[in-house]
Amino acid sequence: MKSAVILFPGINRENDAIAALEQATGTKPIVVWHGETELPKTDIIMVPGGFSYGDYLRCGAMAAKSPIMRAVADRAKAGVTILGVCNGFQILTEAGLLPGALMRNASLKFICKNTHLKIENADTRFTNQYKVGEVVDYPVAHHDGNFFADSETLDRLEGEGRVILRYCDADGVVDPKTNLNGSQRNIAGIINEAGNVLGMMPHPENAIDPLHGGTDGRNLFKSLVEAAS
Amino acid sequence: MSALDFNTPITPELVKEHGLNEEEYKLVLEIMGREPNINELGIFSVMWSEHCSYKSSKKWLKTLPTKADWVIQGPGENAGVIDIGDGQAAVFKMESHNHPSFIEPYQGAATGVGGIMRDVFTMGARPIANLNALRFGEADHPKTRHLLSGVVEGIGGYGNCMGVPTIGGETNFHASYNGNILVNAMTVGLADADNIFYSAAAGIGNPVVYVGSKTGRDGIHGATMASAEFDDDSEEKRPTVQVGDPFTEKLLLEACLELMATDMIVAIQDMGAAGLTSSSFEMASKGGVGVELWLDKVPMREEGMTPYELMLSESQERMLMVLKPGCEEAAKAIFDKWELDFAVIGVLTDTKRMVLKWHGDIAGDLPIDPLAEASPEYDRPWEPTPKQDRIDPDSISAKVSHIDALKTLIASPDLASRRWIWEQYDHLVMGNTIVRPGGDAGVVRVDGTNKGIAATTDCTPRYVMADPVEGGKQAVAEAYRNLVATGAKPLAITDNMNFGNPERPRIMGQFVGACQGIGEACIALEFPVVSGNVSLYNETNGVGIMPTPAIGGVGVISDLGHHATIGIKRDDSALIMIGAATGELGQSLYLKTIEGREEGAPPPVDLNAEKRAGTLVRELIELGLVRTCHDIADGGLLVTVAEMCLAGNIGAELHLPEVGSEIAWLFGEDQGRYVIATRDPDKVLNAASSSNVAAVIIGQAGGDSVTIDGGDKVTLSELRELNEGWMPSFMAEAVQ
Numbered sequence: 001m002k003s004a005v006i007l008f009p010g011i012n013r014e015n016d017a018i019a020a021l022e023q024a025t026g027t028k029p030i031v032v033w034h035g036e037t038e039l040p041k042t043d044i045i046m047v048p049g050g051f052s053y054g055d056y057l058r059c060g061a062m063a064a065k066s067p068i069m070r071a072v073a074d075r076a077k078a079g080v081t082i083l084g085v086c087n088g089f090q091i092l093t094e095a096g097l098l099p100g101a102l103m104r105n106a107s108l109k110f111i112c113k114n115t116h117l118k119i120e121n122a123d124t125r126f127t128n129q130y131k132v133g134e135v136v137d138y139p140v141a142h143h144d145g146n147f148f149a150d151s152e153t154l155d156r157l158e159g160e161g162r163v164i165l166r167y168c169d170a171d172g173v174v175d176p177k178t179n180l181n182g183s184q185r186n187i188a189g190i191i192n193e194a195g196n197v198l199g200m201m202p203h204p205e206n207a208i209d210p211l212h213g214g215t216d217g218r219n220l221f222k223s224l225v226e227a228a229s
Numbered sequence: 230m231s232a233l234d235f236n237t238p239i240t241p242e243l244v245k246e247h248g249l250n251e252e253e254y255k256l257v258l259e260i261m262g263r264e265p266n267i268n269e270l271g272i273f274s275v276m277w278s279e280h281c282s283y284k285s286s287k288k289w290l291k292t293l294p295t296k297a298d299w300v301i302q303g304p305g306e307n308a309g310v311i312d313i314g315d316g317q318a319a320v321f322k323m324e325s326h327n328h329p330s331f332i333e334p335y336q337g338a339a340t341g342v343g344g345i346m347r348d349v350f351t352m353g354a355r356p357i358a359n360l361n362a363l364r365f366g367e368a369d370h371p372k373t374r375h376l377l378s379g380v381v382e383g384i385g386g387y388g389n390c391m392g393v394p395t396i397g398g399e400t401n402f403h404a405s406y407n408g409n410i411l412v413n414a415m416t417v418g419l420a421d422a423d424n425i426f427y428s429a430a431a432g433i434g435n436p437v438v439y440v441g442s443k444t445g446r447d448g449i450h451g452a453t454m455a456s457a458e459f460d461d462d463s464e465e466k467r468p469t470v471q472v473g474d475p476f477t478e479k480l481l482l483e484a485c486l487e488l489m490a491t492d493m494i495v496a497i498q499d500m501g502a503a504g505l506t507s508s509s510f511e512m513a514s515k516g517g518v519g520v521e522l523w524l525d526k527v528p529m530r531e532e533g534m535t536p537y538e539l540m541l542s543e544s545q546e547r548m549l550m551v552l553k554p555g556c557e558e559a560a561k562a563i564f565d566k567w568e569l570d571f572a573v574i575g576v577l578t579d580t581k582r583m584v585l586k587w588h589g590d591i592a593g594d595l596p597i598d599p600l601a602e603a604s605p606e607y608d609r610p611w612e613p614t615p616k617q618d619r620i621d622p623d624s625i626s627a628k629v630s631h632i633d634a635l636k637t638l639i640a641s642p643d644l645a646s647r648r649w650i651w652e653q654y655d656h657l658v659m660g661n662t663i664v665r666p667g668g669d670a671g672v673v674r675v676d677g678t679n680k681g682i683a684a685t686t687d688c689t690p691r692y693v694m695a696d697p698v699e700g701g702k703q704a705v706a707e708a709y710r711n712l713v714a715t716g717a718k719p720l721a722i723t724d725n726m727n728f729g730n731p732e733r734p735r736i737m738g739q740f741v742g743a744c745q746g747i748g749e750a751c752i753a754l755e756f757p758v759v760s761g762n763v764s765l766y767n768e769t770n771g772v773g774i775m776p777t778p779a780i781g782g783v784g785v786i787s788d789l790g791h792h793a794t795i796g797i798k799r800d801d802s803a804l805i806m807i808g809a810a811t812g813e814l815g816q817s818l819y820l821k822t823i824e825g826r827e828e829g830a831p832p833p834v835d836l837n838a839e840k841r842a843g844t845l846v847r848e849l850i851e852l853g854l855v856r857t858c859h860d861i862a863d864g865g866l867l868v869t870v871a872e873m874c875l876a877g878n879i880g881a882e883l884h885l886p887e888v889g890s891e892i893a894w895l896f897g898e899d900q901g902r903y904v905i906a907t908r909d910p911d912k913v914l915n916a917a918s919s920s921n922v923a924a925v926i927i928g929q930a931g932g933d934s935v936t937i938d939g940g941d942k943v944t945l946s947e948l949r950e951l952n953e954g955w956m957p958s959f960m961a962e963a964v965q
Contacts, residue, residue: 009476009479009480009567009568010390010476010479010480012390012391012392012479012658013392013658013659013660015659015660015676016658016659016660019660020660049658050392051389051390051392051475051476051479053476054390054474054475054476054477054479055390055476056476109382109653110382110385110386110389110653110654110655111652111653112389112651112652112653112654112655112656112657113652139657141389141655141657141658143389203657205660206657206658206660208660209660211663211674211789212657212660212662212663213665
């Protein structure tokens, strides 16, 4: 099982991503520099978190124009599994691979904490190791995680089962109180129409070791492996 | 200042504006053998500023213990270095950015964080943890919210973007900081013990290389500003505050580490306070060589910059290096990849002089050693702080119930939860955070191993104010205790000495006393000082801060399978107090908050008992007998137990002793103590007895309340609301 991690200047969670992919696939991912124009052939591509280009201009906007992103878009079209986490999610929306946009948190502050998330669709290549309605616990660490899309798009995402994760409480209750960053309809993660691209704000890669305080993130990476093998 | 060129006449007013007094200027004339030009005067000004020269403090700093078998590099380099085994080293330092943070809180704090990270990666270490020690004015002072909010955003803005977790810190509020907040930032880095980089330049003819951001006009005279008191016009000093660019620093970090993995660097130094001046002089002085700098080759952000501005700019994210000859192209390729400037701006010479060239003309020519090494050193007059009487515990009678006192204390600005602050810091990036903020010390795993590095920042300024010697000891002892409470072996400290105007004998006496106390504690606890920073003149209109020698401690946990956290984990555990209760209410938060009195002798520190208790607790954790431990600090025993209950969401019942003052037992801040939770109390008590450490069962975990002797109680949910509620509601009132 081969995987690749895309590295833009200013990305800073690449080692966390590498650790999670290595744990799940048994092989260290290939790190691909943003200036490359070709991707190695892999089953999984991950766009990790951080502050690509300092988040200057707009989160993910400059990275989305990097040379490597054309190759990523081609792979997305070809059906390769692509996971964008945090800044990676922002980059994928800016690149047009996912709908919507990530705005500044409603609190206007950076938020780093663990949060409960409800698995809304377990029939995807990212969530097949979870159950529908299962509540998992991952950390978030972002300043701009406030998911926005127009209501038509939101209705469509929901209607097509493309909302994968929502912010909730320990009992799975999804309401304004459990919406930590102001996201439309508590949305924390979505997939594209073909189901091979997932963007999410929370960090499953920081919940893969008992010493992290929890291992709920492991099943997300296991799902990728399961789907690809 | 931009209009200054080399022909500017050197008037007494200009000398004074440069912060040099008459005697110092006489020494300048003696060293130069002529009148300096404006560029040279500017260089003397920053090199001899208190901030760069330590002229008031170095006599006393020299007395601090700096050696141990595991110390690889003590004070004098960009950061201290200690051996943590397995061929690895921890590199760390704490540094202040007080004056700039008061003037411009976001950028002041951000560049403080950027500066300390640069100090650490200059040594060849990847930063793996950030901490801070913050002091603000009293909560209801009109500026406090604005400053707190800006500083926290600035620290987060820089550290989060760099991808280094902020794992701990401390925050105090006190009126003495109304006009001078303290922002002390600490970074811990990880390096290979045999690949540490130093700043001593060597190799006549070797190229001097500038990398990183371009030089602009920001921060000129920052070091001089940080060496004077504030007055009502201090806000006008905003242009002296630097502006940070964490994205560029992230690139600089990666590029430097990539270059350091090769064999091309002879010496490297970051450009911090006093920028190019300080970095070039330090490198040359340490290496005993001369330098010729071609200032017109320095990458510039603005047009029309003068040699004076280039030498004094404190633009951020810049490094100066000496490379091996012939390596320029290969090194440049790395910086090109990271899209950073790379310029050969000079050459090492054998003249032991700094020659500044500007389009071929000489813009300055100064001897290096007399400036760097023979800077003024003062033995400032000092007065010892008068001792205060111990508070007799029996003289205090309860005005409120013990539980009501707990509720008041835990919701007070001194003890309320700091979650509002640390949730704005990415404390998880790098995927190695094992103990998060909110405990005794933060712990990060050494990547790819089962070893942990614990780090903490500590100081109790009100103790230091009342008794600088005991307070200095206490700051070190508390750092030691906080590391021990996670199961770490404490190894070394960095000290950040924040004081008022040293020209006042009373303030100088605080400094001298604190150094004495710190030194005694370091020796007794085998916990040497390996790096540090001094910030003096923290005064506004003649009112000084409380003396605040912030201590950053670092320790190692050899097996993360056996470490401790503060939260109670099982409701069938006994609670044991380790260390002797002596009932010290002087300078306690109970006395301050409940009685409204800030007085009395602070709790004395028995360093031998501290060492015995610390060794015992660490061994109990290492043996796996204890997984829950919290040191007893601000607020005393009852607050400590309440914090353990809140962190674990399990209640506890305490049993009062049969004799003695209940207030002193519950709220005394006696030093050298811990509370641990264990299901095997006999084993713990036996181990304590054979180690000659006092230990007594004080209660039992269980339930959903904190209860005293089956009667007076408070539920955890009420306590949590009080503890967590204060800061968010306080900050919600902020006028943005």
